[in-house]
Amino acid sequence: MKLWIVGLPLLVAGCKASHVVYVHEQTLGVDVALTTEGTNKLNVGYDRESFAFIPRFQEGANKGKAMSVAAVGRAHIQGLSDIQIEHMVATGAPAIEVAKGAKELAQVAKTILADDGGAEK
Amino acid sequence: MRLALLMTFPLWGSCAVNDRGVVHVRHFAAESGHVVELRAVGAHLVTHGADRSLTLGSSKRTYYFASPDAAPFDGSGDELLALATAAGPAEETFQDLPALSELGDPIGVATSIAGLSLESSRRRTGVTIGVRSLVGLAIPTDFDGIVWIQHGDADAASPIVFIREVRQ
Known part of the structure; x- marks a missing residue:
């Protein structure tokens, strides 16, 4: 329950993306993380992820369209x-x-x- | 917990906050951007919102910033691309560097850490025990231009950084 309360503001923040994002990351060991982009994780061992995030315009003539x-x-x-x-x-x-x-x-x-x-x- | 404190105790002998303290700082400058590289062994606290973290262990952090002096480009996207393609490596400079917190948000971040890391940046909140490496770009939605970044772990190699907008 506590995890959910902490995670909720982050998820809400993630909806208002203000950046084009590219991330490549890899971990060996223990990794526990909540992210505004990408996937929340609880990882033990090896993990690798790459992703790009293209936001949509929130206002103006192009509202709703991807950048x-x-x-x-x-x-x-x-x-x-x-x-x-x-x-x-x-x-x-x-x-x-x-x-x-x-x-x-x-x-x-x-x-x-x-x-x-x-x-x- | 006691074991963890005992194991990490020797690391507390060398401490750094951002680019101050026991940290090796390199600064590379190009026409349209600059690169700050931080290497630390021990406790390294970073207060910059893009990479806010505390690392106990060894860490290498590289930040790619747009140059505040670069004028917007008067021309087409193709012409700007040709300019970006021709951009050479940034040169290492030994001029005094403004505090990391005064440099604004980096367009790119590359980190390699080994040890214990607590992170609370804008993108991620978490804890890592082990080895973690990350390369990330975050380009504002109101940026109309081209970003060209080359990053390598080889010590001898200078990075390439080209970050330039077109005139609106």
Whole structure:
């Protein structure tokens, strides 16, 4: 019951997302957490999660629509603490323009993914 | 509880709060953003809302901030993307750094911790015992622009950080 009372304000806060979010995290051990994005967890052992969260506009002409986002990302993971990432994230008007320019976006993907060295994508 | 206190007692010898105390601080600056890296062994308290936590053990934290001096870009998204693609690594700087709490919200956070960590950030409230690593981006919904971040654990590598908006 206490857990629920603590968790409720966090869940409510999570409904008013004000950020585009990308998270990659991994844990070995004991992890107990309540989050405003992602999944609440009680984990013993190894756990890994990656997710992105694209919020909807809360007001204005675009109310209810999801934000415009164009992104290319790479995560290279070796072991528990060696994480190398490279991310390009375009938001708003630039995201629409970037998404229309397929060649440019493909070139970005080529640049980011070129040096993956067996990376996990 | 006693055992935990006894086990962590040696760590209390070195304490750090944010970027002050027994903590190794590196600062990298680029044209449109900058990176702050904190490495600590012992007790490390971070009061910044984006990563509010207390860690007993070893930790490495990297924060990616937009530069307050970067003017909005006058041009199209494609042109801005070309600029981002050409962005080189940030250079390490040894200028005095404002207190972490004065730097605003980071666009990106990367943390690696080993030990006991109590966290109460905006995104997460919890406790971890063991090893945990996290890479996160949080871009405000009113940001119209491009973020390009490259992060690595290799000590020698300088990060790439490009965070720029277009003029509305």
